Amino acid sequence: MNSRPRVVDAVRVAACRISAGLCFCAAMVSAQGQNPPNIVLIVAEDLSPRVGAFGDAVAQTPNIDALANDGVRFTQVFSASGVCAPNRSALITGVYPQSLGTQHMRTTNRDYEAVPPAAVKAFPELLRQAGYATANTAKTDYQFGEPFTIWDVNEGNFALPPDLAVWRQLPAGKPFFAMINLMSTHESRLATLETEGQGAFGSVIKALALAREATVSEVTDPADVTVPAYYPDTPQVRESIAQHYDNIHYMDEQVGEVVANLRADGLLGSTVVIWTTDHGDGLPRAKRAVYDSGLHIPLVLRWPDKTGAGQVDRRLVSVVDLAPSILQLAGIGVPAFVQGQAMLNTALTQDHVFAGRDRMDAVPDHVRAVRDQRYKYIRNYQADLPYFRPLAFRDMFPVMQALWQGNSAGALSEEQGFYFAAPRPLEELYDTARDPQELVNLADEPEHAQTLQRLRDAMDNWIARVGDKGAIDERQMIEAMWPGGQQPMTQVPVIEMRNQQVLIASATPGASIAYRLEGAGIAAKLFGGSGAWQLYRQPIPASTLGEAVIVAKAVRYGYAESAESRKEAQAIE
16 A cells, blocks of 8 residues: 555635535645645546436436545536547646647547647646656547646556556655546447457447446346437337446446545545536437537536535536636646636636537538526538538447438438438527537527527637637648658757756756666655656756656657657766
């Protein structure tokens, strides 16, 4: 068991009431001598608020419910995209994907990695700069590569199964941040042994289906699920939704194991635990969409001392608010490049959250959405194209197959067939309070003209404020990021001595630098024998290096890593 610093009144919290209702507010107190808290962020995949604690009567989620009873439920949280990779780039940076150039799903489908602005850093790297140890399981998927400077321990993209106590791999003596990604509710887990995977997906889908059969219990009766009006109510559809609930139950067991591991290690009393999801359900018209079914996500925050237990926060929160919130938890200032706001700030209220849909694998699109507490406005820039077009991965799964079959047979209702029709409406407006499934478009209703204009203006202001790249042809954007189709290279860092301190610098603007030491006894003395890459944060006192060899490497996000530079400490001039 690793020994970790405990929190001694490191986080003081206060419950407060605001005009919108009961919310939970917190303020970080960084008094001298206090230790910052450990932070564990658990991110499930492809899941709307289908959780008992969020009012779902079918979900069997005792562990998340217990976490919510001990913590605060945030009920109005929304992703910036209805699909994983663009949204994960927003989550990890606090910047909208439309600003980063990560808005298209799978940059690798076009043979590039996005190049964010030079100032942008992933928040775990900022935590490392402040003295945290950081670890990640199972998934990165940021669309700008996997910069090696972000994590002390990274299991790698799509590495399974996840280590549900990954903090144990980190060096002792530091507060830690651990991001645990759970793929058990991912869209791919809706495959069955009968699912016919297409092309390269075939063997992968079969393997996932076999693995699921071995681990996931059938606990949900298909007769108990609710079928939304935009799906045909068939046994096939009911069974798939029930399978989704079974996957949720299994994911809940994994959450319980994470909490149990923290308790067993004596860390639950010094660790902030956050549970959320990357976007809405992995079902058609949810995943990849900008309706609430694709954007609305649950979030639970549990304080070490369970302050605010059972409270509900109904403020609007965007996924870009997570990065600054976690930095605030750690007592770290929020950089100017961050577009989100710390939701722990008692003064935070925001009137709108924003989202987008752009190219999905091989299917082009350009959609923007804005939501306030009640209304959703959607703008379809490519309204001449139908919403549902062939998409190889999505089309393998049962609900989408039922929709395609129903459309071919002319058997779909108006609500179900809407998504195959062209043209789409240029604008959509929904009253999410009266119409939570977003079925009745109010954009042409005179009585809603004022609301429509207000949300149009909010969207236009946001597009200008964040520098939305959605209107730029992707080929032009790639050329700007990768001139001539070539990935730019990070410059090799230079190692030099000044005033008995070793300085390391790269000529590439925005480059992150890491180093390690080689030499007899040095790594063991300084870093517990790990020899791992250490984030370069400040000049290194030469007196601590002895006869070590310093090895340095740099990377700017979206650039290729530099070559290594090496120098003997005693030979540095």
